[in-house]
Amino acid sequence: MKLFILTFMNGLTLAALYFLVASGFTLVFGLMRNVNLAHGSLYLAGAYIGYTIADATGSWYLGVVAGFVSMALAGVLLQILVFQRMEGQDLRQTLVTIGISIVLADLMLAIWSGTTYQFSPPEWLFGATELPYILGYRSSGEAVYLKYPTYRIALLVAAIAIGVALWLFLNKTRVGTMIRAGVDDRAMLAATGVNVHLIFVVVFALGAGLAGLAGVIGGTALSIAPGEDVRYLLASLVVVIVGGMGSVTGAAIGALLIGLAEQFGLVYSPTYGVVYTFLIMVVALAVRPQGIMGKRA
Amino acid sequence: MSAADDTSRAGGREAAVPPSVVGYILLGTFLLTYPAYASDFFLFQVAAYAMILGIIALSLTFLAGYGGMVSLAQMTIAGLAGYLVAIFGATSATEFGLGWPWWLVVPLAIGLATLASALIGAISVRTEGIYTIMITLAIAVAFFYFTRQNYDLFNGFNGFAGIAPPMLFGVDWRTPLPFYYLTLGVSVAAYVFVLYISRSTFGLSLQAVRDNARRMEALGFNVTGHRIFAWVIAGAIAGVGGVLAVWFNGRISPGTISVGPVIDILVIAVIGGLRRPIGPFLGAIVFVLLENFAIDLIDRERFNTVIGLSFLAIVLFSPDGLLGLWDRLKGRLAQTRPPLS
Numbered sequence: 001m002k003l004f005i006l007t008f009m010n011g012l013t014l015a016a017l018y019f020l021v022a023s024g025f026t027l028v029f030g031l032m033r034n035v036n037l038a039h040g041s042l043y044l045a046g047a048y049i050g051y052t053i054a055d056a057t058g059s060w061y062l063g064v065v066a067g068f069v070s071m072a073l074a075g076v077l078l079q080i081l082v083f084q085r086m087e088g089q090d091l092r093q094t095l096v097t098i099g100i101s102i103v104l105a106d107l108m109l110a111i112w113s114g115t116t117y118q119f120s121p122p123e124w125l126f127g128a129t130e131l132p133y134i135l136g137y138r139s140s141g142e143a144v145y146l147k148y149p150t151y152r153i154a155l156l157v158a159a160i161a162i163g164v165a166l167w168l169f170l171n172k173t174r175v176g177t178m179i180r181a182g183v184d185d186r187a188m189l190a191a192t193g194v195n196v197h198l199i200f201v202v203v204f205a206l207g208a209g210l211a212g213l214a215g216v217i218g219g220t221a222l223s224i225a226p227g228e229d230v231r232y233l234l235a236s237l238v239v240v241i242v243g244g245m246g247s248v249t250g251a252a253i254g255a256l257l258i259g260l261a262e263q264f265g266l267v268y269s270p271t272y273g274v275v276y277t278f279l280i281m282v283v284a285l286a287v288r289p290q291g292i293m294g295k296r297a
Numbered sequence: 298m299s300a301a302d303d304t305s306r307a308g309g310r311e312a313a314v315p316p317s318v319v320g321y322i323l324l325g326t327f328l329l330t331y332p333a334y335a336s337d338f339f340l341f342q343v344a345a346y347a348m349i350l351g352i353i354a355l356s357l358t359f360l361a362g363y364g365g366m367v368s369l370a371q372m373t374i375a376g377l378a379g380y381l382v383a384i385f386g387a388t389s390a391t392e393f394g395l396g397w398p399w400w401l402v403v404p405l406a407i408g409l410a411t412l413a414s415a416l417i418g419a420i421s422v423r424t425e426g427i428y429t430i431m432i433t434l435a436i437a438v439a440f441f442y443f444t445r446q447n448y449d450l451f452n453g454f455n456g457f458a459g460i461a462p463p464m465l466f467g468v469d470w471r472t473p474l475p476f477y478y479l480t481l482g483v484s485v486a487a488y489v490f491v492l493y494i495s496r497s498t499f500g501l502s503l504q505a506v507r508d509n510a511r512r513m514e515a516l517g518f519n520v521t522g523h524r525i526f527a528w529v530i531a532g533a534i535a536g537v538g539g540v541l542a543v544w545f546n547g548r549i550s551p552g553t554i555s556v557g558p559v560i561d562i563l564v565i566a567v568i569g570g571l572r573r574p575i576g577p578f579l580g581a582i583v584f585v586l587l588e589n590f591a592i593d594l595i596d597r598e599r600f601n602t603v604i605g606l607s608f609l610a611i612v613l614f615s616p617d618g619l620l621g622l623w624d625r626l627k628g629r630l631a632q633t634r635p636p637l638s
Contacts, residue, residue, distance in 0.1 A: 035427050037434070090427045091367060095567060095612045098560055102605030110599065230556045234438040237431050271449065274442040281435060282420055289423040 002146060005133055007267045008260070013152040013221065015259025016159030020214035021232050022239035022251045023166060024207030030183040030246015031203050034083055035094045038101040039211055040233030041108075046071040046212025047219035047228070048108060051117050054216075060122050064216045071212025072205040079204040084197060101229070109226050119220040125151045155221055162210075166248050179203055183246045238277055242284040244294025253292055328481055332474055341473035347578070347585040348480040349545055352487050352538035354565040354577030356531040359491050362571040363500060364527040365507030366421070370433035372562045373440050374414045374532050375539030376554035381406035382543050383457035384450065399463035407536035414532020415525060422524040425510075437559045445551040456550025460543050471544065480541055484578065487534050491574040494530060503527055557601075564608045570620030579619050583607075 025039045036042075046067035054063025078100070086092050130145035137143055170176035178199055182189045190196045211232075215224070218232075235258060243254025257280055265273030284291065332340055353375045361367045385395050385402040397405075421432045444451040462470040462479075470476055494500045506513045506523050514520050543549050552558075561584065569580025584604065591603045615621045 033427065035431055037430075091430075092612060092616060094427060094430055095563075096609065098563065099605050099609035099612060102560065102564075102608065103602050106599060106601035106605065110602075230438060234435060234442075237435045237438075241428075241431060241435065271447045271453075272443075273446065274439050278436070278439045278443075281432075285420055285423050285432070 002133075002135065003267065005131070005146060006148070007263050009131075009148055009152070011260035011263035012256075013156050013259075014263055015255040015257075016156045017214060017218045017221065018232075018235045018239055018259050019159055019163060019252050019255035020217065021211055022236040022243070022255055023163070023248050024210035024214075025236040026240040026243070026246055026248065026251045027179070027203055028207040029240065031179060031186075032083070032200055033090045034097070035090070036097050036207070037094060037233065038078075038097040038104060039207075039236055040229035040231070041101045041104040042071050042074065042208050042211040043215040043218070043232045044108060044224065044226075044229040045074070045104060045215070047215030047224040048112050048117075050212070050216035051119060051219065051224060054119060060119060060220070063119065064213060067212040067216035068209045069212075071215070072209030074212075075204040075206075075208025076201055078208070079201050083204070084200070101233075105226070105229060114226055116223050116225040117219070118223050119216070121151055121220050125154050129153055152221055155217060158217065162213075163248070163252055170248060175199070175202065238281050240291070241281055242291060244288075244291025247291070247293035250291055250293030332477060337473040340477045343585055343589060345473070345477050345480045346545060347581040348484040349538055349541045350562070350565055350584065351578035351581035352480075352484055352541065353535050354562050354569070354581060355487055355491060355574055356534035356538065357562055357566045358569070358571050358574060358577045359494075359534065360527055360531045361566065362573070362576075363495055363503050363507065364524060364531075366418075366429045366524065366527070367563075368417075368421070368433040368531070369430055369559055369563055370414075370417050370437045371531065371535045372559040373437040373554055374410050374417070374535040375542060376444075376549065377413055377440070378406045378410035378536040378539030379460075379543030379549045379553065380444070380451060380457075381409055382540055383460050383549055386460065403540055406540055407533060410536030410539060411529055411532040414535065415529045418525045418528025418532075422521055422528075434559075437554070438556060441551055441555050441559075444554065451551075454551060456548065456553070458548040460547055460549065462544040471547070476545070480545075483537060483541060487537065488574050488578070491534070495574070499523070499526065561604075564604060568608060568611050568618055570618030572617055572620055576618055576620050583619065 021039070021043055025036060028034055028036050028039075049070045050063040050067030053066035054060050057063075082096055082100075083093055086096070127150050128147035129150045131148050133146040135144045135146050168176075170180055178189065178194050179202075181194075182196065182199055186196065189199075214232075219228075235255075239251055239254035239258055241254075242257060243250030243252070258277055261276040261280055262273060265276040288294070331344065335344065353371055356374070357368055357371045360371075382402055385397045385405055386399065387396045417433065417436055420436070421429045424432065444456070445454055447453060462476075470479055495504070502513065502518055503523050503526075506518065506520050510520050513523075542553075546553070565580040565584050566577050567580070568583055569576035569578065587604060587607065588600060591600050611618055615625075617624070
């Protein structure tokens with residue numbers, strides 16, 4: 001039971017991380033039909049830049065901000081300099097993102113080398129918190145509770161908060177309404193006089209920024225090293241395929257499924273863990289090709 | 298891109314550029330006599346390697362160019378064939394390898410790779426267009442992680458070594474000269490095969506499906522069937538390439554099918570040009586030459602930056618790859634028609 005609860009918690013925190021990465025991916029895709037295969041690179045670049053800033057200033061919070069801001073800026077640049085020039089050509093855009101990810105991965109290797117980096121989060125996030133699950137009793141009759149790393153609980157809370165904020169942004173604000181309208185029908189949105197290009201830039205900045213933010217937060221929970229870009233790209237791909245493109249709720253559901261499957265797979269059948277991820281994707285495609293929360297294109 | 302625009306372009310595609318007979322003869326003579334003036338390095342590490350990459354990329358060109366399905370799983374299918382050669386055949390690790398004879402191992406490996414390709418096809422044709430890239434990439438990455446963490450079947454991180462082509466007719470097929478002719482023969486066969494298929498009834502209806510799936514469906518064609526069969530053909534080609542690749546390398550490990558090589562195949566196909574089956578071979582030669590000689594220009598470690606930037610340049614400035622550049626050049630020289638858009 002203890003193993004089960006720990007695995008469940010690990011699955012939840014991993015899902016929280018996947019959600020942060022995949023929600024940006026799914027938003028960008030839903031609105032612009034742009035499969036940004038450089039999304040994993042944005043995650044890793046955000047993590048590295050965040051680390052460098054946090055290391056130089058000594059403030060983890062500045063690192064988080066740097067991860068978000070730097071990647072949001074990178075997203076703005078990408079959208080204006082590259083993707084705006086080839087609008088509507090989804091295959092070409094995707095190929096460009098592949099090229100960018102190859103170059104970025106190589107440049108990051110050149111700058112930060114193959115070393116694994118580890119963030120040091122602020123004091124209050126260190127250590128462990130007791131979960132309301134009683135393992136046993138001491139001889140004095142005092143209950144012993146199961147402990148879990150505080151940082152991972154904070155990660156979970158942060159992801160939920162960001163998810164709720166994203167939901168409020170998309171459903172309760174004017175810009176959010178425009179974005180949702182754009183996901184449904186780009187041409188009609190443009191026809192109503194909305195500056196679609198500006199909306200695109202905003203969404204791309206938000207999506208890329210979330211990837212960078214996740215890079216710092218995830219890099220603190222785990223670690224940052226070359227190859228992580230591919231891991232989070234795979235996670236984003238599977239999460240949005242399962243959850244449905246363009247839906248933040250779908251990304252949350254997909255992330256939960258994949259995160260839990262990965263952790264339980266790792267614990268209960270170590271060498272076949274990836275197979276579960278794959279199977280979930282296949283089943284989702286077989287039953288609902290558009291994804292759980294996806295709409296038919 | 299509108300459907301009408303697509304059909305009109307496809308209509309003129311095959312007829313517009315008939316490969317000249319003179320070109321074929323010149324190229325054939327050059328390839329057959331190439332060993333006479335090439336060193337072993339250029340024979341084996343450059344020419345044979347480029348042709349193997351070309352064969353695997355050809356399977357992608359077929360799927361993408363004729364079927365409109367851009368797959369990132371071609372290296373995965375080829376890698377599966379390679380792994381199967383190691384698992385059924387003999388390797389240097391005695392606890393692995395069933396030691397079956399080559400005439401059983403090779404067809405089995407290619408056959409199972411073809412089957413796997415058909416399955417990947419069946420999964421990915423449930424969605425369309427850009428989704429295919431995502432799904433095949435997810436499959437490719439998942440298979441990579443699977444081979445790396447599974448020790449029962451795939452021997453995990455280490456993979457297998459000591460895989461050699463069979464000694465047949467008293468020839469050691471792994472020495473440069475025989476291996477060059479072997480890959481040349483297979484490449485030509487694969488090239489002719491794709492050309493033949495593309496002009497067959499199936500090939501023509503596949504191209505029609507690519508251009509307008511709904512219209513073909515309305516005409517009573519089995520769109521899904523055509524697409525899956527295209528995956529079968531591509532799987533067979535990739536499987537053959539995979540067997541050659543594992544003989545060439547003598548070893549296979551998760552690194553062979555990691556994201557880098559998987560994307561390299563796409564890079565090769567796109568650099569060459571997806572429009573005609575000669576494209577992937579062209580792209581493979583450029584890729585291998587860059588890989589071998591870019592070190593002289595820059596740091597070896599930065600090869601990926603060079604290849605990534607070349608890829609970006611091609612995608613940005615010549616969507617039809619080197620073949621597209623060539624066509625434009627020819628069009629400009631001939632001045633008979635406006636250059637291809």
